[in-house]
Amino acid sequence: MAKKPIDPVTLVVIQNGLQQVCNEMDLAFCRAAFSPVISEALDRSDGIYHGETGELIAQGELGLPVFVGTMQFSTQAVIERARKTPVLAPKPGDVYIVNDPYLGGTHLMDVRFVKPFFYKGRLFSWLSNTGHWPDIGGMVPGGFSANATEVEQEGLRLPPVKLYKEGKLDEEILSIILSNIRIADQRIGDIKAQAAALTIGEKRLTALLDRYGAEVVEQAIEELKQRASQQMRARIRTIPDGVYHGEAMVDSDGVVDEPLVIKMKVTKADEEMHFDMTGSSPPCRGPMNSVIATTYSSIYLAVKHIFPDVPINAGTFEPLKVLDPHDTFLYAKYPRSVSGCAAEVSQRIAEAVFNALVQAMPDRLFAAPAGTSGNLALGGYDPKRDRSYVMYVISGGGYGGWHGGDGISNGCSTIGISKTTPIEVMEQYYPVLFEEYSLHEGSGGAGEHRGGFGVNYTIRLRRGEARASMVMDHGRSGPRGVLGGEDGGLNTVRVETAKGSYVPPHLSKDQDIEIAVGDRLHVSTPGGGGYGNPAKRDPADLARDLERGYYTADQIKARFGQAVKSAAE
Structure with a gap:
């Protein structure tokens, strides 16, 4: 019955x-x-x-x-x-x-x-x-x-x-x-x-x-x-049938200083989407390999970004068919190192999906977001409290511009809702002082709708000694602009010690950097990519950007092809 x-x-x-x-x-x-x-x-x-x-x-x-x-x-x-x-x-x-x-x-x-x-x-x-x-x-x-x-x-x-x-x-x-x-x-x-x-x-x-x-x-x-x-299949049916290609790049694997490429082919047929990444880079030596569960989940969250109104359960993912990317760095097998897979590679996978599907649905998609969690760990010993500590910093970045407006500044990463721990809390828990926490001006990619901005922060060690390690990304190339938009600004890391200034050879990845009292860590996170032709940006929006210090007059002229007078003038 x-x-x-x-x-x-x-x-x-x-x-x-x-x-x-x-x-x-x-x-x-x-x-x-x-x-x-x-x-x-x-x-x-x-x-x-x-x-x-x-x-x-x-x-x-x-x-x-x-x-x-x-x-x-x-x-x-x-x-x-x-x-x-x-x-x-x-x-x-x-x-x-x-x-x-x-x-x-x-x-x-x-x-x-x-x-x-x-x-x-x-x-x-x-x-x-x-x-x-x-x-x-x-x-x-x-x-x-x-x-x-x-x-x-x-x-x-x-x-x-x-x-x-x-x-x-x-x-x-x-x-x-x-x-x-x-x-x-x-x-x-x-x-x-x-x-x-x-x-x-x-x-x-x-x-x-x-x-x-x-x-x-x-x-x-x-x-x-x-x-x-059923709801996900209904949303997929709104996408024109076809084969769409996208690409994203990881700066390096932290060991070999060469970029890793994600080749994404999305085939949309009726009420299903098929994802093929088999043309991507082979397994890498460093920790930027992705286990298959994270690779699948990255596809799922990318599509959920596009169709946020579909409820989340196992049925949501049934119409999404992923071809296992064997023999690539997106299908890590033991004993490959994987510490960067969820925090960084997952975001590149999502970006590759966005980059492919923006061709099919430009009114629903956006330029690439900052796409890095900005993972920074500082571990050491605090003599005042007589105990060891490990401080972990997650930082925000710019979102990409979209057809309806500019990207958000200092937004959370593509993969989650995690936010930066309040600096007052970190200064209370750990022997550090945040000397700067500001907007990374100029980092938003130029476009008819510009990208949002990343952040700058500077940490100074107050007591004891420590070691710093970081696994970030977008230090070699910024988040991609779309439909004529400019790429977002780069992630940068610089360490100032008594011996001088140090920039990691892999730009945004390094480990075991010795930090002494008074040494400073400077980090700037990426801005989002721009959406559409920068020359089409509304002059009133450019004047506002100049007035607020988001760009200099020279940057506006060089990147947007327009000269704007400041409000003061």
Whole structure:
């Protein structure tokens, strides 16, 4: 006998109820976490996954989009291991920990907790979250090794194991983890916050099932998946059929000073899109290889940028067909180093999708955004507090111009909603002083609608000694302009020491730079690409840009082909 169709009101209430469960997990995680990268920068995500397939059911609105795909894949990896290994069979109260990039992951610093959710004795679903740990061991503080050539150099790699067994923390596994990472004494706060978020999800999901019944909620989940697929297919049908080509470039892999190229071919046919990246650069020696889960997720988030109104669940991605890019740096296999995959390469993949599809839908797309998370880690010892530390800085950049206006300045990265930790917080936690935090004037790509601007910041070490490492991008070429627009400004890094000025040979990637008291780190992030012919920019907009100091008069004349008088004149 066919099930009675679920009524629309109940469907939308359950949809929002599932979303609210994830949102509460997000809030509990960030409010309880010790590390500023989680509590302030919001580099984390929470979701609900299907009990049998591990497919995405719902994800928190405050989570990073790049985790949409990867958390689904890592949950599926846990399910597969649990089925094959009796000792890993799920029981109420268990929490698995995993960060293996090759098992549906990203880089090692993104640590996932996965919890089986039982309702009335039956495994109903899985709850999962990801938190960016400020250190996971490896060659350099913070994990962003720019020179690593194998994953063991990047830190501790964890296969799916039970960190909590029937509600009790396994002290032996915990001791192994804490013995292999820096600032281990500060990690227990993040671990308990991450586990507590899943407990909150367990309570809220139980309440939802108690109210509506497991059968009705399961029916709603299946219906929501089908509707998301239908909605995405409907949006895809608005794109003209055809084959579209795009390209994006990674500055270098941090070891070999040559660019890595992403060749993107998008074939749109009826209600599906096929993505082929097989012409991209081969696997690289340095840490800019991307694991396949991150590559898939990058495609998903790029399309979600284009069609933001389609709800997120497993059905959203069904019409998106990705050809596995074997023998390229976008399909990393053990032991390739991968620390830059989620933070940087993922954004180049998304840019390649944008670059291809802007030809088909110029009114919906935009020039390339800054496209780098600006990963900077400073690790050292603070003699005043008598403890070691690892400071992790995420920085914003300019968004690309679009047909309706200019790009946003100092926006978050393409892959997420993470924000820069307030500098007051970082100065309170760490022995540093931010001497500058300003707009990177002139960095917006010229266009009829210009790109947004990046930021400049300068950090001075106040006490002790430290080592700096960074994995950034767009130091060789700026974010691409489209439809005649100019590329955005470059990412730059400069270190001022008593011995003189130092610029990394790879421009935006380096590691183990010794920093002494009084030394300064200067970083400028990229601006967004310009949209359309710069000569068509409204003179009134140019006058405003000049008045606000965004460009100099000479820059406006050279880059926009117009001379503008200042308001003062």
